[in-house]
Amino acid sequence: MAILNDKFEILPDEFDPTVTNEMAIDRNVHTTSLTVTEPEVNEEFTGDKEAYMASVLARYQKTLVERTKYHLGYPFNLDFDYGALGQLQQFSINNYGDPFIESNYGVHSRPFEVGVLDWFARLWEIERNDYWGYITNGGTEGNLHGILVGREIFTDGVLYASCESHYSVFKAARMYRMVCEKVNTLISGEIDCVDLRQKLLANKDKPAILNVNIGTTVKGAVDDLDFVIKTLHECGFSNDRFYIHCDGALFGLMMPFIKHAPKVTFNKPIGSVSVSGHKFVGCPMPCGVQITRMEHIKVLSNNIEYQASRDATIMGNRNGHAPLFLWYTLSKKGYKGFQKEVQDCQINAHYLKDRLREAGISAMLNEISSTVVFERPKDEEFVRRWQLACEGAIAHVVVMPNVTIEKLNNFLKDLVEHRSVWYADGSQPPCIVTSVGTHNCICPAHK
Numbered sequence: 286m287a288i289l290n291d292k293f294e295i296l297p298d299e300f301d302p303t304v305t306n307e308m309a310i311d312r313n314v315h316t317t318s319l320t321v322t323e324p325e326v327n328e329e330f331t332g333d334k335e336a337y338m339a340s341v342l343a344r345y346q347k348t349l350v351e352r353t354k355y356h357l358g359y360p361f362n363l364d365f366d367y368g369a370l371g372q373l374q375q376f377s378i379n380n381y382g383d384p385f386i387e388s389n390y391g392v393h394s395r396p397f398e399v400g401v402l403d404w405f406a407r408l409w410e411i412e413r414n415d416y417w418g419y420i421t422n423g424g425t426e427g428n429l430h431g432i433l434v435g436r437e438i439f440t441d442g443v444l445y446a447s448c449e450s451h452y453s454v455f456k457a458a459r460m461y462r463m464v465c466e467k468v469n470t471l472i473s474g475e476i477d478c479v480d481l482r483q484k485l486l487a488n489k490d491k492p493a494i495l496n497v498n499i500g501t502t503v504k505g506a507v508d509d510l511d512f513v514i515k516t517l518h519e520c521g522f523s524n525d526r527f528y529i530h531c532d533g534a535l536f537g538l539m540m541p542f543i544k545h546a547p548k549v550t551f552n553k554p555i556g557s558v559s560v561s562g563h564k565f566v567g568c569p570m571p572c573g574v575q576i577t578r579m580e581h582i583k584v585l586s587n588n589i590e591y592q593a594s595r596d597a598t599i600m601g602n603r604n605g606h607a608p609l610f611l612w613y614t615l616s617k618k619g620y621k622g623f624q625k626e627v628q629d630c631q632i633n634a635h636y637l638k639d640r641l642r643e644a645g646i647s648a649m650l651n652e653i654s655s656t657v658v659f660e661r662p663k664d665e666e667f668v669r670r671w672q673l674a675c676e677g678a679i680a681h682v683v684v685m686p687n688v689t690i691e692k693l694n695n696f697l698k699d700l701v702e703h704r705s706v707w708y709a710d711g712s713q714p715p716c717i718v719t720s721v722g723t724h725n726c727i728c729p730a731h732k
Contacts, residue, residue: 357672660714
């Protein structure tokens with residue numbers, strides 16, 4: 286490791302942020318640490334430091350380029366180019382308060398924010414005067430906000446969410462001190478409405494607040510919104526006694542462009558929908574969209590005098606650059622552009638699933654999903670290399686617009702080669718029938 290003026294350690298050529306230590310819950314775990322050092326008064330020395338920092342950033346960029354080649358397990362679209370927005374990075378853009386109310390603060394992007402919200406309102410079929418929303422910092426904030434609105438409307442309501450819901454849903458339950466019922470799921474990952482019915486009837490005297498998954502985190506399963514509503518009605522819950530939040534982090538933007546897919550629309554008795562902006566849209570920073578009914582938002586609104594605005598958000602001030610990135614991509618691609626990308630993702634996902642099964646590897650793909658579930662690789666180093674998301678005996682690949690057939694072929698070749706080594710001693714691949722069902726598990730017992 287080279288040393289510059291005995292002060293700065295140059296980032297080594299072998300720098301690898303994927304190297305991990307054994308997890309210890311009671312302490313911080315770092316892969317590597319870059320010390321922040323104070324600048325020197327000596328101008329000549331400062332020049333050396335600038336050279337050092339430039340070297341660190343150049344090596345970090347090289348690392349990002351390399352790691353992006355092996356990015357398969359997490360639902361981020363890495364195929365974007367925002368060079369046209371580089372001129373705006375010199376400004377500190379902050380969206381205070383309500384997106385629809387002009388405040389005293391002038392360096393904002395609220396017109397872009399409202400434009401993005403209007404686009405999603407049309408997608409989810411709610412009139413401009415009937416909705417309220419804002420650009421969030423990501424899917425978790427969208428869930429926190431949607432569930433908070435439900436809790437404020439029904440202060441004694443019970444939260445229902447499938448056990449395969451995103452962890453942020455259960456975080457919301459803890460934060461808001463809500464009674465939460467975890468509902469079982471089908472083998473696909475979809476909420477089990479038979480179990481939901483039993484839990485609803487057990488709490489029939491209290492209003493229901495439901496999280497409905499428009500694509501679960503691990504299996505990409507879509508809860509049957511119509512069946513959930515039907516179950517509520519059959520259990521005696523009228524529309525004025527329940528609130529439904531739809532967590533569409535990834536699939537909320539994909540499903541509208543799939544023929545014969547269930548429809549998420551405010552024409553149905555739902556209360557809110559959230560979606561991530563950095564997932565299918567593709568953004569350089571986490572962000573998202575949260576939309577609810579105007580009639581509901583009054584329960585959260587507070588006037589903020591020093592801003593000359595009102596606030597009903599979770600975080601208060603918001604990243605003003607995120608709406609610019611979202612507006613730029615939505616304007617550039619439009620509905621037809623997203624429809625084409627969704628079709629490509631589904632075609633590539635089916636390709637991956639079929640090739641895995643041809644190689645004798647158990648794999649599952651829900652009908653309208655792009656998340657391919659398969660047996661967890663035996664070697665954790667392989668998991669880290671391809672940045673796979675794992676849970677128990679399964680792993681998954683989320684096929685996004687940046688995931689090409691070439692990339693999938695490279696992954697398949699690497700997996701098959703490693704697998705031949707892992708089981709060269711005659712041991713058997715794992716059985717994942719409890720996770721994917723008998724028709725998807727092709728282990729020796731179910732082949």
